Amino acid sequence: MSKKEEILLLLRRAVETWNADLAREAAEDALDLGIDPCEAIEQGLGKGMDSISDRYYHGKIFLPQVLAASRAMETGISVFEQYLCSRTAHSKGVVIMGTVQGDIHEIGKHVVCAFLRGAGYTVYDLGKDVSPDEFIQTAREKGACLIGASALMTTTLVGQKRIVDQIKEEKILDLKTIFGGACCTPKWVESIGGDAYCSCGAKVVAEVETLLSDR
Ligand code: B12
Structure with missing residues (x-):
């Protein structure tokens, strides 16, 4: 498994195990490695949320766990958002x-x-x-x-x-x-x-x- 795949998997696991600290660390590692934030959000954090949705739908976990997973996802997004915001200078609208x-x-x-x-x-x-x-x-x-x-x-x-x-x-x-x-x-x-x-x-x-x- 490449380093990139490893970090995407960590981002996914962070949401699946509702671990906000891991989400922050893995997001910072993703940025250090030059992984595109959009890809990290969709292919890492987002995949974790997909599996949380699935487990919730099938009654394997309940709302408190979904909420905790959401917090982990938000923590990861906030790391990427700071980077995304500083990327462009002029507003398109x-x-x-x-x-x-x-x-x-x-x-x-x-x-x-x-x-x-x-x-x-x-x-x-x-x-x-x-x-x-x-x-x-x-x-x-x-x-x-x-x-x-x-x-x-x-x-x-x-x-x-x-x-x-x-x-x-x-x-x-x-x-x-x-x-x-x-x-x-x-x-x-x-x-x-x-x-x-x-x-x-x-x-x-x-x-x-x-x-x-x-x-
Ligand atoms: C996380 C979650 C929660 C969290 C929300 C935390 C938060 N801060 O957002 C908590 C635990 C609080 C929660 C509460 C509730 N939830 Co809820 N929740 C979910 C869950 C599991 C995942 C949603 C999610 O975040 N997905 C991840 C994100 C990344 O995906 P997304 O939202 O789809 O967004 C993507 C696209 O849709 C699109 N998109 C989304 N918005 C927009 C907007 C624009 C402009 C554009 C262009 C694109 C776009 O782009 C996004 C990124 O790719 C869904 C299940 C599901 N399959 O959706 C249920 C779900 C939405 N919840 C549901 C329910 C019923 C509730 C509650 C009523 C539960 C309850 N009994 O109290 C309450 C809602 C109270 C309320 N008044 O709103 C139901 C809704 C059923 C229905 N058909 O009406 C679902 C579908 C679960 C289910 N199968 O029963 N929930």
Whole structure:
């Protein structure tokens, strides 16, 4: 096994064993070895979260363990995020990100924020449980070109529709939307009149560049 494979495996294990210290150390080792942070997040930490999701789904672990694994994942992301943020000098545009009202899942959104920041966008992360009003008022204040909203539950998906509805009501023509999260699908985004769907962090930069290319 190469050193790179070893570190990716350690990142994965750190999340699987909810070990935040290991996540931090392995993330620092990944940076020292020159592993691309996006690859480290998707192929290391992300794989760990996939197996946590699977074990949770099959009733082998419970919410406290999922929460602890989430903390380990967030710790690893924060090490990479500092590096990603310092990589580019000029902003390509302002993006408002958040998790929709009633939903507290944030990890996927953090991954997306890290990738967009790394690609040179200025990202305002409004956190979790964000109302449509908050998304749209902040977008106006900050002169944003894009709102990204995450929804992980079938019960909170409607929060994405409310954002699109309010943008239409207020006739904000130059503000686009991109949506994602475990329960979100391309069909859903089309049905609510959103501009783009994205299934994972690794694809988000390309998706956003295409979406904003006609500005
Ligand atoms: C971690 C987790 C939690 C953690 C969240 C910690 C945190 N800080 O975020 C905790 C333990 C707190 C939690 C709580 C709950 N959870 Co939970 N949770 C999960 C779990 C296991 C993993 C989610 C995750 O982080 N995945 C890893 C990330 C990296 O992946 P991701 O979120 O999919 O994001 C990627 C893409 O989707 C995409 N993406 C995501 N967002 C966005 C946004 C944009 C703009 C774009 C472009 C892309 C994008 O890019 C990301 C990166 O690649 C999922 C299971 C699952 N399979 O999703 C359940 C899951 C989402 N939870 C679920 C439930 C029910 C709950 C609770 C209600 C449980 C309870 N009984 O209390 C509460 C929610 C309370 C609330 N009001 O929100 C259900 C939802 C079921 C449903 N269909 O509605 C799931 C699916 C589990 C299940 N199978 O039952 N949960």
